[in-house]
Amino acid sequence: CDAGETWQNCPADCDEPAVNCEEAGGVTDWIADGWCDDSNNNASCVGPNGYYDGGDCCPGDCQDSTYDCATYGGTCADCTDPNSGDWEPGGYCDDGGGTTGGGTTGGDGCEFDWSAYGSANCDTAWDEFGISCVELESYYGWDCAGCDCPGDGTADGGGDGGAGCAEDCPAGTYWDGFSCYDCSYCLEVSDDSACDSPEDCCGMCGGSADGDCNGSFAAGNNEVLPISDAIYGYAMARHLKQLEYSNSVESSSDYMVQPHLNNFGITQEVWNEGYTVLDFVNDNFMNYIDKPIHNNSPSRNRDLIGYNVYREGNFLASTTDTFYDDTTIAPGIEYCYTVTAVYDEGESSALEVCDTAPDPGDIVNIGVSDGSVDIGATTDISITMSNDNEVAGFQFSLGFSPDIADIVSVTTTGRTEGFSVSEANGIIIGFSLTGATIDAGDGAIVTVTVQGTSWGQADACLGDIILSDTSGDPMESFAECGSLSVGGEMIEGCMDMDALNYNPDANIACDDCCQYPTSVTLTWGDVSNSSAEVVMENIAEVAGFQFTVSGATITDASGGSAGDNGFMMSVANNTVIGFSLTGATIDVGIGTLVDLTHNGLGDGEVCLSNAVISDPDGNQLSVNLGECSGETGPPSGCTDMSACNYDADAEVDDGSCEFESDCAGECGGSAMEDCSGECGGSAEEDACGDCGGTETDPENCFELQHFTDLPIETGTSSLVIIQNIDGLEPGDEVGLFDANGIINYGDCADETGNILVGAGVWTGSQLNLVGIGSVDTCPFGGVQLSGYVDGNTIKFMVWRASDDAEYDAEATYSAGSGVWGDIITSVSLLEPIFSVVQTIELNALMMNSISFNVVPDDAEVSSVLMDIDLLIASNDVGQYFAPNFGVDLIGEMDLAKGYDIFLQGMDNQTLTVEGLPMEPDYSMTINALQMNSVCFVPQECMDIEMIFSGLEDNILIVSDDSGAYYVPGFGVNTMGEMCPGKGYKIFLQGMDDIDFQYPTSDGLARVETAESKFWSDYAVNSVSTEYDIVKTGISHPIILTELNGMVELGDELVAYADGEVVGATKIVDLDAPVVLST
Structure with a gap:
């Protein structure tokens, strides 16, 4: 093999080992498949047969913690040869690694440490990244003295003498001296046009490919390295070049597809090296939106030519735009589009998306x-x-x-x-x-x-x-x-009311023309075709100045107050500078600061800018600059003495006279409206922000603390004015309610109930409250927003801070009808009801179960029941009161209990009790293993399922004196709701007592559900029409969960005792339990 060649990258010149690693005495890899890995931490396919090496297993002894171990195929315990150099103390398998990590034993003889540049030495760089000593010394400037350099082969290794393997590369790929690769995978660096090898990244030096030829990251080449570690980045780039092209982010390819379908057609976004978004909009009737350009990856400076668009695999068009409008389609048919990016080197892979155009008629x-x-x-x-x-x-x-x-x-x-x-x-x-x-x-x-x-x-x-x-x-x-x-007339000027030159007639705001109170104001005085005066008005001493002039070339600056005070002045590049070497200053006043000489008004006017004025301490003063000026004549201004802005120095009237009057009509007057809108009035906001108020201590400015659970504002509201309230102190609160308002929000549940819609703190003077109205857009595909409903009655409640209690209140109206939705509602007097009278109707010839929710001044049973003709009263602990027999075992009544009352005589009677309402959070104990007779505390009826929500497993039965029941274990609820004045019998399940208090409604009254409506109808419709059952106030429930036989709706079920009818009910639902009260 030649230098840089191995059997992996040049199989034509280098032979692959015929045996596996263990047989060859080589290094086994951690997944124990018997094949050598390429001694780095990157999982990859190696060799011409594509065996997968899985990467190194190196927990604990990797040199660089960012080189994560692969997690495929097994654990480190899978090493095939526990006696080999792979096995480190502690059970780590590092493929022959030494103490430096990275999976190499080489480099012991290397004289130089290059750890700071990606690897410990030249030999470990070969083991970890496949970069030879030749490459490291040629391209990276490393010194490999003393290293073994196993990657530097010789010409006698069976190769071609160093000519490389270009002839072995498949068609369409190129040889870079080390491997074959596709043109699409140039290195991710910018070409510095300083190739060190005779080919560019596509095999042609001077070719059009933009990748760097040699991959060098040496300093001074002005190249961009997107991966922080140079050696690792180079190895990764070489690895990427050999991958098959793929539209996958995981493969680190240059392209990513992100389909985006809008309501009007097909939109295909292609993120391509910081370039494009392609939109395909279906036809002429559809809305077209040009998407913004996305920059999802670093620019590679590729030579993008344009885009090819295909439909159903057939070429449609070429375009350089980032969208294409296809108007040759039919609605209701699915079309599939593909798009490719076209470069000098060819086309990218096709990216596809499919969609169906809607019917324009819809x-x-x-x-x-x-x-x-x-x-x-x-x-x-x-x-x-x-x-x-x-x-x-x-x-x-x-x-x-x-x-x-x-x-x-x-x-x-x-x-x-x-x-x-x-x-x-x-x-x-x-x-x-x-x-x-x-x-x-x-x-x-x-x-x-x-x-x-x-x-x-x-x-x-x-x-x-x-x-x-x-x-x-x-x-x-x-x-x-x-x-x-x-x-209309366009008037440009300063539209800021706080500015000195505010123009109330302006309808177009000027550009930076507004002037505000400052320490110094610079303006132009007389201006001619060769000179110009700069006038300064200052309210602080001036020790130095600097400003720039535009519109004329300034040749000299002299005179004025600056010259009078010995300032040195100079002009450079139309910037005028003046200061004193002796510490002299310009006193407070107004006058010419300096006279300027210029060579003519080139633009017809001169302007001031970039002014810097300093005081004797060197601090910068605030500056206003006047408007630009053309040539001027005699002083001009308003010469009408009757005008508000009369100028006694003006010689020529410039038409600027104004005859403005103040709110009292006085020209130039200073009268102003007060907070109540009265001209010249003296009303002021007090410490609480109330106009005309008298409060001086902010601690007396009260905020809502009780009626705070208000709905979100809906944009619909109603004003309620309360002129006076009896019995409240400052700090007490008033709440506005709708007993049947919409209580759900953001959906179409259509739930109604008692809801707080407005509130305020009483301060002793008129109280203006705003109620929040509901909104219902559900008929148009919208939602409901909670609040009052127009036409419902306004309900008033007050909260008294002294006893932390709520009370009902009655209103006397001076305007409005007392319902929500009136244009205005005015209450002349609001009267809280601090004392409550409870009225209880008692029936003759039956046992009445009653209770109280008011606290009378005298709770003795003889006092509370003195006005009725009573036979006997009792409670659930065996105490009795029988006044005709002189029996009184009850004494002071326990208001937590219910009482059974039986009257004397044949007539019904009425019992009234007056007192303060019981506290809403009144707590009581319900005992196990006995029938409890309890009171009802709330002032209004409440749904029984809401009352015992969460306690269903504790309740066996609840009953009243009318024969109505609530039996949650059987799903029976003929009672529906519990109400004031009634007493209730409760028997618990289990052996444990429960501490109980009635829940607060929190502004929500009973919401009728499908189940509650069923039992409400059941109670009405199941009443027998064939038998007249006399109620005694004492009853026993019979619950039938199933009926068999010839039973039809409308039949009646009858209970007998010793031949006498004691109960009857009509069958109203064949699937529901049948409840008899006997």
């Missing part, structure tokens, strides 16, 4: 008409639609870029007769409550009235388009922008 074309209007005036523009199918609803935004107009109103057209349209914040919504649609056709669907606000021309475009068909399904759309011109 796409709704919507656009904006053109219009023009003067500033402050209005005009109408149309939103047009071309549709082949009926449209049932629409929503889109209309915007102007730049923003030079406002939307005033939106109205329907003949095509949208019967539609309701609305506009808010540029979003236009249209739908029909009667089922009307936009018929197929062309023309305007809405007319938009706009008002011009600023001079200019803008694109009028639609965005966020949502169209729905008659089934509520979304429709494809394509939008075109219109143009709006806003004319």
Whole structure:
């Protein structure tokens, strides 16, 4: 073999070993397949037979930790010869490695260490990367003195005397002195045009290939190395050249395919050496979007010629653009496109993507008409639609870029007769409550009235388009922008109200012309065709200056206040500099700073720029520069003494007189509006930001701390004004609720319940609250947003900080009807209800189970029940109260318990109790192994499934005095909800007591689900119509989970006791449990 040749890279000159490594006494490889690896850490195929070497196994003793061991085929314990040099202490198999790692035993005689450059020495570089000493010394400048140099073969090794193996390379590949490779795999470096070998990377010195000829990374060649380690980078580049071309990122090829299909056709993106994106858009009716150029990999400076486009394997066109528009297709048919990049060397591999063009008739074309209007005036523009199918609803935004107009109103057209349209914040919504649609056709669907606000021309475009068909399904759309011109007089000037030269009449902002209060102002004085005065107004002493003049060539600077104070002045490149060597300064004042001499106004005017002014301490002062100036005559300005800006020094009136008056009408006056809008008023914002407020201590500025769970703003709102409130102190809060508002958000669940929609802190003065309204765009493919529903009653609650309790409140209205959606609602007086009266209806001739959710002043049973004709009362611990017999074992009532009441006589009675509401978080213990009679604490009815959510496994049965039950283990719920005033019997499952408190609704009342509606209907429809069952308040449940036999809907199931009917129910569902109350 010749130098640099081995049986792996030049099989024609070098013979492959006839035996495997172990038989030849060579180094075994770690996957124990008997074949030698190529002594590096890279898994690869070696030899003409392509045996896979798997890389080295080197945990713990690799020289460079970045050379990861391969993980294929086994573990280090698979070495075939435990007695060979491969086996290191600790069980590591390193293919004959020494202590330096990398899998080599060579290099012991090498005199120089090249570890900093990628390998320990020349011999290890051969073992690890296959780079011979000849290459290292020729191309890298290494010194291999003392090394064995096993890679440097001789001419007598059976080779051709050093001529290489070019004749052995397959067609289309080239020989670089070491291996055959494809032209596509030039080294990833820029050609420095300094080839050290007679061929470039494609075998022709001076050829068009851009890769480097020799792979040298020596300093001074101005080459770019994308891989940080030079030796490893070179070895990897050589390895890549020998790979079969592939469109795979894993193979580190130059190309990557990333398909991207948009809604309107086929878009194929090809990332190619920092170049291209190819778009294929299906036909004339489709929207075309030119994709941005992607730069996904370093530029290789390849000579890209263009792109070839193929369809179904047939050549279609060549292009140098980054897109191709194919208009010769039919909708509904799938087409497959391929594209190749064309270089001087040939074409890249083809990249394919397939897709089907939609029917253009299914796409709704919507656009904006053109219009023009003067500033402050209005005009109408149309939103047009071309549709082949009926449209049932629409929503889109209309915007102007730049923003030079406002939307005033939106109205329907003949095509949208019967539609309701609305506009808010540029979003236009249209739908029909009667089922009307936009018929197929062309023309305007809405007319938009706009008002011009600023001079200019803008694109009028639609965005966020949502169209729905008659089934509520979304429709494809394509939008075109219109143009709006806003004319009238164009006045350019400073539009910043904080600037000294603010121009309220300007409608076009000037470019950097606004001036602000500064320490120094430089302006032009008299300007002639040969001289110019620079005038300075300064409120601080000036010790030095520098500025640049444009528009004339300055030849000299002298005189002025600078000359009067002995400043040295010079001119260089039209920059004027002045300073004092003695520390002199220019005093505060206004006057000519310096007189300039020039050779004529080349551009008709001179301008100042880049001014630097310093004070005596060397600090830079702020500077304003005046406008440019042409030639001037006598001083000009406003010569009208009645004008607000009269200039006594002006000799010529320049038409600048202004007769502005302040808010009081005084010319040049200083009167200003206060925070309440009163001219010359004295109202100011207090410490809390309230105009006219009296608070001086910010600590008294209250913030919401209780009613804070407000919905996200929806853009729909309603104002509620509360003029006065009884019984509240500053810091107490008011909450606005809708008992049946939309409580879901961002979907179409259509859930309703009690929801907080507005809140504020009472400070002792009028309270202005804003309620957040719901939005429902589900009919048009949108979503629901939580908030109040128009027409629902406004519910008021107050929170008193002193006792941390909520109370209902009643409102007296001075404006509005008390429902959400009124234009304005004004409450003249809000009265919290601090004392609650609970009323409980008691039935005669039955046992009434009752409870209380108010705390009376006197809780003695004789006091609470004194106003009813009572026979007996009892609780669940065997305590009784029978006033006619002088029995009172109850005493003070435990309000956590329910009580059984039986009246005297034949008449129903009413029990009333007054007191404070029980705390919502009132806690009680429910005991195991007994029937518990419990109270109901909340002030409103609540769903029983919500009350016992999470406790279903603890509850055996809940019942009331009407024979309604909740038995979660059997899926029975004829009770539905628990309500104030009722007492309930609860029996637990298991041996453990539970501590229980009623959950808070957190603004959410009962939500009716399909299951709860079933049991609600069941309770009504299952009442017997054939038997009259007298309720006694004492009942026993019978639950039948299955009925067999001749049973039909409407049949009744009857229970008897000793021949007497004690219970009956109607069969209303053959699949549900049957519940009898006896």
